[in-house]
Amino acid sequence: MATSANYFDQLRKTRVWRSIFRSGTGTSTLHRSLVIQQDVFLHLFPTKVRRRMLSFSVSWYLGTLTFGTFLILVATGILLMLYYHPSVPQAYADTKDLQFVVSSGLFLRNLHRWSAHAMVFLVFAHMFKVFYRGAYRPPREFNWVIGVILLLITLLLSYTGYLLPWDQLAYWAITVGSNIASAVPVFGNKIHFLLLGGNLVNANALLRFYVLHCMILPLTAIFFIAIHFWRIRKDGGLYVHGSEPGLSATKEER
């Protein structure tokens, strides 16, 4: 009986498939671990995971959900870029067009906005979960540091995205926010000037925030997300309460 699984097995044996995926056919433990190890994306993850690590109660899947909102934001953000000009005053008109003229524009913009809110919420929820379970403790302390960097990047992404609609709310929020930056001792005014590309929230500021929002910060985020995921494997997988082997920090709990 030729089931779909058989077709898939046939496909995996073809020369083209074998040229792309070197791990070969078979369901042995070795083959299955090679599938993970030899994939540029999957190799960040451990080849073997304890079943308990994947249970809902361990993580509430908060990190995965955060990454999910990030993927939605990248996808919707790229689509929004097709109709948005980062120039004064066109930016405001484009935002209005996205809401009232472009097909599905309203849906995409709202999806982008709500995912952004959800991402900030989920990042905090993820960090609280990690903190209260004590999953930040050695050997995972460095991944906590990476997480704090990712929190800052998330907040900066929210902040830079806030200016892009170029409405009154955006203008004054960025005026206030950038003036907070000038409270930095000694270099405050320089930081303010470099951030805005001038003394006022103006065309230069809009363009700088656009580049930060669409290029620099997302690329930095992807870089640190990769390290964050890879460190989970390197630090012995997700933290499961009371099952850490030979760690003095968790001895009293066992």
Place this chain on the structure above:
Amino acid sequence: MAEEKNEQHLNVKEFDRRSFFVKLGLGSLSIATAGTAVFAYQFLSPNVLYEPSPVVNAGKPEGYPLDSVTLDVNSGIYVIHAKEGFFSLSAVCTHLGCLTAWKPELGIVACPCHGSKFKRDGEKIEGPAPRPLPWYRVWLSDDGDLMVDRSTTVRSQQFLRV
């Protein structure tokens, strides 16, 4: 003595051709890094700004009746005609840069963002603003127009008599 000599000999030998090139390489790398930092800073600082001129033509003094406070939203200044004469205040809150508003019913300047309050002469009534609203230099142009320079602050209570 012999040991000391030997040590010296070792020290001399440590600085061989390889360590010289390592030092040379690291040195040039640090110079290149410092240079890149300077170039990056210069590149990110715009040399020409297309921002509005700090000097504002506020029109004829006759346009401002006695005891009036007039806000120019676009330039962010108040032109005030007091009994002592004309003066101009920054309308930008010294806290975080919001545009303040004149409240004629209270006779004060109030900031909508975080509730700072100022007297008509810019003096702070209550925070969070750290400083009073600065006075700008005011003069009459040759055509008799009231001119305000937003880049030059002056001591308070310097009125322009027309």
